[in-house]
Amino acid sequence: MAFQNPTRDEIKEILQASTNIAVVGLSDKPDRVSYMVSEAMQKKGYRIIPVNPAAETILGEKCYATLKDIPEPVDIVNVFRRPEHTPPIAEEAVAIGAKTLWLQLGIANDDAAKIAFDGGLQVIMDRCIKVEDSILLPHGKASI
Structure with a gap:
């Protein structure tokens, strides 16, 4: 069966139920898309947890070298x-x-999707989390 992203309603539910977002590959350079997207999500009220072994802090948050180093739950x-x-x-x-594996716009990998899905995670590929959040929750998570 070919991969299919969750429906828009399902993605909305994922975003509403999520607080902590670990961002793998988050750059400390403000002109990078990863930084801009993460900063926008942080301003919307999500907790951004940077995963970047080359940086100490990004967006005011402590960086971790790997997902396994994060000492708190990740949505x-x-x-x-x-x-x-x-x-x-x-x-x-x-x-x-983690509850969801989200591969950003332009990123898709069927093997990664299968690993995550088989492990009980919801999987979203080739979608921008900032765009989806802006469309589905334009006034923030409180506006259900």
Whole structure:
């Protein structure tokens, strides 16, 4: 069966139920898409947890080298890495008990999706979390 993203209603439910977003590949450079998207999500009230072994802090949050280093629950693992790097990230997302693996716009990998899905995670690929949040929750999570 070919992969299909959740419906818009399901994505809305995922966003409403989520607080902590671990961002794998979050750059500390403000001109990068990963930074801009994460900053916008932070301003909407989500907790951004940077996963970047080369930085100490990004967006005022402590960085972690890997998902497994994060000492708190993660709702969404949002990925800004090339598709070929996503299967091990999916394995880590399953290992930490994340609820959703979200591969950003332009990123899709069927192996990563299968790993995450088989591990009980919801999977979204080739979609921008900021765009989806802006469309589905334009006034924030309180506006159900």
